Amino acid sequence: MSYLELASISHYYFSEKNATHALGNISFSIEKGSFTSLLGPSGCGKTTLLSIIAQLIKPTEGTVKLNEIPLDQQQSSIGYMLQQDYLFPWKTILANVCIGPKIQRTLNDQDYQRAKNLLSKIGLSDVAHQYPDQLSGGMRQRVALARTLMTDPALFLLDEPFSALDYQTKLILEDFVLDLLKEYQKTSILVTHDIGEAIAMSDDIYIMNRKPGTIHLHVEVPDPVRALSPFEARKHPQYQELFDFIWKEMTNLESEDPINSSTL
Ligand code: ADP
Ligand code: MG
Secondary structure, X not given: OOXXXXXXXXXXXXXXXXXXXXXXXXXXXXXXXXXXXXXXXXXXXXHHHHHHHOOOOOOOEEEEEEOOEEHHHOOOOEEEEEOOOOOOOOXXXXXXXXXXXXXXXXXXXXXXXXXXXXHHHOXXXXXXXXXXXXXXXXXHHHHHHHHHHHOOOOEEEEEOOOOOOOHHHHHHHHHHHHHHHHHOOOOEEEEEOOHHHHHHHOOEEEEEEOXXXXXXXXXXXXXXXXXXXXXXXXXXXXXXXXXXXXXXXXXXXHHHOHHHHHHO
């Protein structure tokens, strides 16, 4: 049985003058505890699709089910990690990690303990009483990760969370985030335009096409690559094979796209 199921999702953005067909007939399902990437060029509808799964926007057509029940008919918490960390600059790191229960007005001693444990897990106990602008970009993203884990979400969505970081920090964080999400047995969906990142982190990859956004291809990452940490996975020969295959697929898609073929 699949955990998350998307059935025939289509989405249009309407303005006074025109309609943008952002997503067209997207269906796929995800197993509990797995890590899935949505890989595609800018503008193919990745963020729109995550926003639909997070119930931030309602799709024009189609349904999203979690455990066979439509998401809009249940109270499931969904965690979101973005490129920007959106930490509150006037709150300490510990207070930022506790923000979920604080907003829900349920903050108690147990939450404080959980937050402290999470800070220790992410190696930032020492800065619990400092403020976000005293931390590096990578440290702030770790805090954002802990803050999202605090709410114990049924789904963990990541929208290009490493794209603003330098390459070395990004590689370190990929290992770190995946390790923690596996330890907490989270079902996760990563949106990225980075082929290497998708292969190194995922169990499954859905390659998306543009105008409107559709699923072009489902790729399963081979077991030997999945078994390794993202950093180590990059050195495996099957990683390189898959990278070349996906590169070709995406280049072919771009050359079929009249906008790209005329501007490249
Ligand atoms: P991606 O995350 O893959 O870059 P998006 O989901 O942001 O893609 O966008 C998909 C398409 O929908 C693009 O053509 C974009 O211009 C359009 N779009 C996104 N958000 C809006 C919006 N709020 N209003 C109108 N059009 C939008
Ligand atoms: Mg986006």
